[in-house]
Amino acid sequence: MALKVRLRRQFLNVVLVLILAAGPAWADAPVDKAPVESKISSFLLDNGMEVVVIPDRRAPIVTHMVWYKVGSADEPPGKSGIAHFFEHLMFKGTARHKAGEFGARIAEIGGSENAFTSDDYTAYFQTVPPEALETMMEYEADRMRNLILTDAVIGPERDVVLEERGSRIENSPESLLAEEIDATLYQNHPYRIPVIGWMHEMEKLNRTDAVAFYDRYYAPNNAILIVAGDVDAGDVRMLAEKTYGKVPRGPDLPPRIRPTEPEQNTARTVTLADPRVSVPSFSRSWLVPSYHAAEPGEAEALDLLSEILGGGNRSRIYQALVVKSGIASSAGAYYDGSKLDETAFTVYGAPRGTAKLDEVQAAIDVEIALIAKDGVSEKELESARNRFLRSMIFARDNQASMANLYGTALATGSAMKDIEEWPDRIRKVTAADIQKVAAKYLAGDHSVTGLLLPSEPVQN
């Protein structure tokens, strides 16, 4: 059975972080135009399945992904964890292919596979030689509708996800704190509920829940097929019609409109003290719009703000706290814009040596206040913008990155056009736009602060 990975961050940011971690000097060089690659194409099958083809002929490899537009935030009340649990069940057998056969086949041809569940989507992918693409499609189309979901299948797999929660969350003070920060930041929206589910609800997930979830959400008209690599759009269309095209359309789903947040008027603090914690740390989050939920330009400005404020070792927070004053061993900021609904902008830090946690917090507050008051320089903006634009270019160099980027965006409410125009929208962000979103969204009186403390009292 395949390992399961859960991604919660904007994929683009992940790409950026990977690229910028190395910190090459040329990453700051101006980029006026991204190289045009017009070969990416998309079309719909008759049953409503969206198909995106991203050709990359440099090596005989293909990345085949199916994204379902369903994640933990779409779960019925009281059924937390069903989306992720279902991801596991997708590795069970169908009438045609018994459990394990798909994975064995991939291993046999030297390929790899994986799957992940987030708040907004669930995705399955394989990386294989091009000649195996049709086989992948056959298997993937087969399990879209034909899983055998008996109690004998459900029960043991529920134990597996319970065990997964035990080892990933219950054993980790960081993860337990992160869960309760989300549950405090979101008072109404289902993003307050952990993707993996809450133990007491996961324990009760059953066959009825699984079948209802499968019948509702696993259908071609709720799925996006992305094929990247050594392929040709015409071939992909032919193979997709031959495999996925045979799967009947599912029920028409209503728009993905979830309960939204009320106006928030309080500053909240969530504290977890645990003997397993050696160095205290903190995070502070604010609700901000995602790309999908934002007014035009605001998400792009938030992305650049997070980069300038705390997006790596050239950022203001890193330079001030880690390099100059040295009070922090780590500090930064991130913005998770690839969500369907209102999302979080977060700053974080941990003290170094004898520095106190509240010094670190105060120093970060100073950096935020400075941008809200005086804005950012043209030089900072240009440098951050260039890093973002380069990230898109570098993403093109990796077929899996490109497939992920398109899948994430399309599954969280963006259109093909939005992805294509993103570099232009990033180019248009001004220093004033960045100052404006900092002042508008990052006010302390409605933030949620998480404190992870050693269980021996620390002075802070």
Add this chain to the structure above:
Amino acid sequence: MALKVRLRRQFLNVVLVLILAAGPAWADAPVDKAPVESKISSFLLDNGMEVVVIPDRRAPIVTHMVWYKVGSADEPPGKSGIAHFFEHLMFKGTARHKAGEFGARIAEIGGSENAFTSDDYTAYFQTVPPEALETMMEYEADRMRNLILTDAVIGPERDVVLEERGSRIENSPESLLAEEIDATLYQNHPYRIPVIGWMHEMEKLNRTDAVAFYDRYYAPNNAILIVAGDVDAGDVRMLAEKTYGKVPRGPDLPPRIRPTEPEQNTARTVTLADPRVSVPSFSRSWLVPSYHAAEPGEAEALDLLSEILGGGNRSRIYQALVVKSGIASSAGAYYDGSKLDETAFTVYGAPRGTAKLDEVQAAIDVEIALIAKDGVSEKELESARNRFLRSMIFARDNQASMANLYGTALATGSAMKDIEEWPDRIRKVTAADIQKVAAKYLAGDHSVTGLLLPSEPVQN
């Protein structure tokens, strides 16, 4: 149109507070046996409506109440406020009686009426001379099914509830803070959502929502009729059959099982600073079982714990903080046991003079820790127990109190027998039981603290 009242506390506690506020010496006198009143009776109509009759012939007055087993915690996701909004709509017209006619009729005969919505129930009542009881039943049975819910009715009334939220909540820092404390204390259960609703969701409530809510919940098999006062069970049965008995049974409703809380591992703080606040204050709440959700005896022990710890001016907290050290101008504790699901145990306080808020908090923590460590004395227990038992006797002296007591209990999962046996169960609580619930539930590392502060920074 009638005024609407929202009750969120256990009614019994309210009775207690009213009685104990005067603090008569005899309230501490031993009570070995409550006087037996065996006249309270209950029965079901054929359509499933439960009827309770509480005779009290001392004055020619009757309290007529209908309780619906639906409150804000039963609302569909994203429709917060519909239960309370619907309470308002119940004062609109039917085909038989135009809007305002019911109220005018009550006023004409010198009666009074009111209604209230809580998390778990919605109730309507009138106090009238006995000869008007049949008329009240006719009107109440008529509006149970026959409301005319046009957009012309809905729109203006939605403006009324929006205005009500504006004046009661938005204009009150205390209320805004209380809302976000609930939204933080409850991470999953709908008690996190305000009874009146969140503004942004209330604004969208429409005719479709109202009709769906009415059709689902307003039916005799989801209602409890309580008649208290100068009546006879036989007459009530005859009148109820003649009026409510004609209303057809509604859909069978599933058990009221709502999403429950996950294990909570963090201490949370919710802070609201506002220029309208002059004296800072704090509250600290823990999730604890309600009467309906508790293991046998635990709710009774929590009730007595709240009384001994902070239930009036003889309580430990009051004596220590207000009387002896004088650091607090107010301080106490309460437990809201009359809920269907897991509820809150809360302590609170405000500093006096130059005392600091955190001194008050620390002094209350000391009192909790003392009980958790050393328990309570037999004398304290006996005194608190006697006050509780007397409260039940005094409640009997007021027909509206009795009607409320039975309605609240029956609408939150208790049976007639539970109400009758409550004094015996209170008698059985031991000092060890109280120590045990204090130690089990009131641990600081998973509490939610609310801080209401002047917006000028205060030293604390």
